[in-house]
Amino acid sequence: MQSVLGDKRAIVILLAPALLFYTLIKVVPIFWSLGLTFFDGNVLRGFTPAGFANFTRLVGDSNFWESLTFSFKYAAVATVLQVTAGYLLALLYVFALKRSSVIVRTICFFPVILPTVAVAQLFKRLFAINPQPGPVNALIEFFGGQSIDWLGDATTAFWVFMIMDVWKSMGFFAVLLFAGLVDIPEEIIESARIDGANGLRLVRHMIIPLSLPVLLSAIVFAINSTFKVFDSVIALTNGGPGNDTTPLTLYMFRTTFTYNEYGYGSTLALALTVVAFLITIVVFRSSRRDVTAAGGAKK
Amino acid sequence: MARVTPGQIVIWVLTGLLLFTMAAPMVWLLISSFKTQNEFLTGGIFDLPESWQWGNYIEAWVTGDFATNVRNSVIATLPSLFLLLLTGVAAGFALEVMVWKGRNTTLLLFLAGIMVPGQMLLVPLFISYFQLGLTETYWPFILTYTAMGLPLTVFMMAAYFRSLPREIFEAATIDGASMLRSFVSVGVPMVTNAIVTLGLVQFFSIWNDLLVALTFVTNPDLATIQVGLLNFSGEYGATNYGPLFAAICINVFGTLVIFLMLSKQIMRGMASGAIKG
Numbered sequence: 001m002q003s004v005l006g007d008k009r010a011i012v013i014l015l016a017p018a019l020l021f022y023t024l025i026k027v028v029p030i031f032w033s034l035g036l037t038f039f040d041g042n043v044l045r046g047f048t049p050a051g052f053a054n055f056t057r058l059v060g061d062s063n064f065w066e067s068l069t070f071s072f073k074y075a076a077v078a079t080v081l082q083v084t085a086g087y088l089l090a091l092l093y094v095f096a097l098k099r100s101s102v103i104v105r106t107i108c109f110f111p112v113i114l115p116t117v118a119v120a121q122l123f124k125r126l127f128a129i130n131p132q133p134g135p136v137n138a139l140i141e142f143f144g145g146q147s148i149d150w151l152g153d154a155t156t157a158f159w160v161f162m163i164m165d166v167w168k169s170m171g172f173f174a175v176l177l178f179a180g181l182v183d184i185p186e187e188i189i190e191s192a193r194i195d196g197a198n199g200l201r202l203v204r205h206m207i208i209p210l211s212l213p214v215l216l217s218a219i220v221f222a223i224n225s226t227f228k229v230f231d232s233v234i235a236l237t238n239g240g241p242g243n244d245t246t247p248l249t250l251y252m253f254r255t256t257f258t259y260n261e262y263g264y265g266s267t268l269a270l271a272l273t274v275v276a277f278l279i280t281i282v283v284f285r286s287s288r289r290d291v292t293a294a295g296g297a298k299k
Numbered sequence: 300m301a302r303v304t305p306g307q308i309v310i311w312v313l314t315g316l317l318l319f320t321m322a323a324p325m326v327w328l329l330i331s332s333f334k335t336q337n338e339f340l341t342g343g344i345f346d347l348p349e350s351w352q353w354g355n356y357i358e359a360w361v362t363g364d365f366a367t368n369v370r371n372s373v374i375a376t377l378p379s380l381f382l383l384l385l386t387g388v389a390a391g392f393a394l395e396v397m398v399w400k401g402r403n404t405t406l407l408l409f410l411a412g413i414m415v416p417g418q419m420l421l422v423p424l425f426i427s428y429f430q431l432g433l434t435e436t437y438w439p440f441i442l443t444y445t446a447m448g449l450p451l452t453v454f455m456m457a458a459y460f461r462s463l464p465r466e467i468f469e470a471a472t473i474d475g476a477s478m479l480r481s482f483v484s485v486g487v488p489m490v491t492n493a494i495v496t497l498g499l500v501q502f503f504s505i506w507n508d509l510l511v512a513l514t515f516v517t518n519p520d521l522a523t524i525q526v527g528l529l530n531f532s533g534e535y536g537a538t539n540y541g542p543l544f545a546a547i548c549i550n551v552f553g554t555l556v557i558f559l560m561l562s563k564q565i566m567r568g569m570a571s572g573a574i575k576g
Contacts, residue, residue, distance in 0.1 A: 010478035014397075018449055019405070021382075024444030028411050029423035036422060043429050061311035075338040089317075096310045104314060107321055113558045115507040117525045118550040122328055125544075131340050135327060136343045150439070167320070186510045228416050235529055252418050257514065262422050269418040276416055 008254050036266035047263070054267040063243060064268065065249040068275070073158075074247060075279075077229040078165045082222050086173025087215065091203065093174065094181045105178070108171035116168070120235030123164045127151060154244035157237050161245070164232065173218050178212025181207070218284050227276055248272050317330065325331060325551065332356075332544035337464070339540035340387050341394075351462075354539035363542050367520065374437050374503045375512070375523055379444035384498055387449055388490070391456025392482050396468055402541075406457060412450035415528040429516055440517035444505045452497060499561055505559030506554070524550060 037054050041047035058064055089108060093101040111119065127150040128134035137147040150156045184207065192206050208215070230249040233239060239246035239254075246254075252272060256265030331339075334348040334354055406534045420443075428439045467489070471481040487494075514521040522530070531546050532558050 004472045004478060005396070007397070007478045009401075010482075011397055011399055013479060014389040014393035014482065015405070018386035018409075018453060020410065021386060021442070021446045022412065022449050025424065026415070026420060026440055026449070027425075030415060032423035033419055043426055092310070092314070092317075093326040096454050097314065104318065104573065105475075107318055110321065110325075110555060113503050113507075114551055114554055115525055115528070117507075117509055117528050118547050118554075119529060121531075121543075122551070124326075125331075126324055131540075132344055135324075135344055165533055167324075171321075172476070214471050224414075228418075231507075231525075234509065234513075249416070249418055253421075253510075253514075256422055257425075262426070266422050269416070272416055273419045277414060280414060 007048050011034035014083050021071050033266045033269060034211060037270055038263070040261075041264040042260040042262045044260075050263055053079050054264050058267055058271060063246075063251060064248075064271070066243065067246050067248045068271070070245065071227055071229070071247040071275075074161065074229055077158075077162055078229075079219060079222040079224040082161055082173055082226070083167050083177075083215070085170040085217050086179050086218065087267035088123065089170055089174035090181050091207070093178050105171075108174060110171070111168045112172040116170070117235045119164065119168055120232045120243060124151065124236055127160050134281055152241055153239055154241060157241070161232065161236065164236070165226070169222075173222065176218050176221075177211065177214055180211040186260070216283075220280065222281060223275065223279055227279060228272075248275075303534045305392065315521040319571045328544060328551065332541065332548045334541055335543075336539065337469060338539055352541055355545040358539075359545040359549065363527075363531060363546055364519075364522075365524070365527060365546050368522055368524045369549075371437075371521055372506060372524040373418055375440035375444070378437075379441045379448070379505055380498060380502055382441065383448045383452055383501060386445070387452030387497075388456050388487065388494060389482065390449075390453045391460055392486050394453065395460040396465075396482075396486065397478060407452070409450050409453045413454065417447060421510075421514050425514060434515060435518050435521070437521065440481050442513065443515065444508070447511070448505070452501065454485040454496055456490070456493065459490045463489055503554075 036047075038050060038214065039047040039051070040050040067107045093105055097104060126134050127136050129137055129147050129152075133141060133147045136150070140295045141147055150160050188210070189202070189206060192202055197206060207245060228249055229247055230253070233245060233247055233250050239250050243251075248268065249272065252265055252268035255261050255268055330347060333351040333353070334355075335352055337526055338346070389424075390409075394402050394409075410561060423438070424443060428434050433439055463486075468481055471485050472478075475484060476484070500569065507525065508523075509525045509529070511524050513529075516522070519530075528546055531543050
């Protein structure tokens with residue numbers, strides 16, 4: 001039987017197509033891209049060896065550091081907001097709406113599946129100042145305020161991104177965290193209630209610790225996706241005003257395909273990959289520790 | 300009947316506000332898509348259109364080339380999805396159900412791919428596609444989407460196959476079925492739900508993609524729906540608001556209709572995936 005389960009021919013037939021696609025279109029390009037960091041040029045001009053020039057340029061490139069800072073700031077703030085909003089929603093589903101939460105859950109999930117480009121186009125109009133004040137500015141004017149050029153200024157544009165991100169993805173995190181909250185046995189919460197814990201105290205001392213594993217995986221997921229933000233930036237501000245809302249992903253894209261610097265573009269892509277890896281490792285490490293600590297507390 | 304407590308009223312108000320925040324932008328978008336250019340430039344932002352301009356939709360569809368974009372998106376998405384599921388499910392089976400040396404290493408190799416950002420692949424892939432003369436075809440879409448979706452698909456399928464009792468496949472083997480046979484007649488039927496769920500997740504991620512669609516194909520005749528929408532405002536000298544809003548609407552509500560038809564499946568799959576994960 002083991003020989004049938006280990007049938008070589010069947011393994012090759014089943015695995016080879018996937019492995020071939022994956023190797024040729026993912027694995028090989030990764031190493032190729034690594035190699036390109038030591039070259040200079042593009043498809044039309046050809047490539048010339050550049051030694052470590054791309055790396056020394058990277059260290060001294062203020063645009064690189066600015067875009068990296070923007071990516072960090074974006075990922076940090078968006079992660080906190082998305083996960084917090086999602087968690088509050090999940091608490092609402094489980095403890096307030098209970099069985100009637102299906103419709104609310106579905107409606108809040110709508111924006112998750114919408115194309116980012118379409119959502120960004122919509123938000124561009126919601127926060128517009130030309131040709132007419134958009135709905136947001138119209139409301140501000142209605143209450144006697146002055147219209148704001150939201151996307152014309154780095155700080156306000158950043159907050160439009162945050163609002164859009166929360167609107168679009170809190171439904172996703174709510175469903176993810178909902179699954180973790182539903183798993184908490186009813187009796188544990190009931191007995192805590194009997195012991196006199198309620199409201200905020202119940203959430204802080206019982207529910208958050210018990211749903212910590214799912215909460216941490218939601219955080220890992222959120223950081224990973226917000227750090228690689230690309231679509232919404234292109235569609236909402238295109239990196240502007242100036243380069244003020246340009247994340248590392250967009251800077252890499254521009255360098256490569258607008259300025260045709262393939263070698264330096266590869267170096268930026270490598271920097272992006274390395275930083276994304278480091279963040280994931282750091283978060284995973286700290287989450288491992290917290291989960292075991294919470295597990296210990298449970299006993 | 301239960302008595303209404305102040306707490307319940309607060310919850311109702313909060314839920315009402317929440318639903319309003321989710322729905323209002325889309326309602327405003329839909330209503331505005333029927334306005335004339337003049338109403339966009341001078342009318343009240345919350346006014347209803349004086350007459351409903353269905354022409355905006357026709358103009359977006361025909362003049363704005365949105366029909367071409369939708370066609371391109373379909374041609375890019377469906378073959379990728381098919382290839383991705385076909386190869387990914389088979390690989391998940393070979394890596395989880397079958398017994399051989401090195402299968403854990405191979406699974407890890409696929410898993411590592413989840414962490415690599417798409418940007419890391421763009422330059423070499425662009426050079427390859429360019430030199431193979433594929434940049435004016437649909438091939439860059441199909442090949443790249445298939446490869447980029449594989450890590451998650453293989454990983455999830457392996458997890459689903461792991462949750463099946465091994466005895467089923469051992470019994471099939473004793474009954475004389477070859478492994479290919481038990482993959483087709485036993486394995487695949489038992490994970491159909493998982494395949495559908497994963498297929499939906501991958502469908503939306505390919506359909507909504509911008510990075511690949513923007514990088515590899517520069518010919519406007521091959522632009523997907525997302526690229527088309529991105530450049531929509533740029534095609535006219537002055538922005539033509541009615542057709543632009545109509546195009547956003549087609550994109551938004553078209554996706555919503557697909558989602559509504561399939562939402563039960565997605566929600567179920569997401570919840571079970573999260574619990575098992």
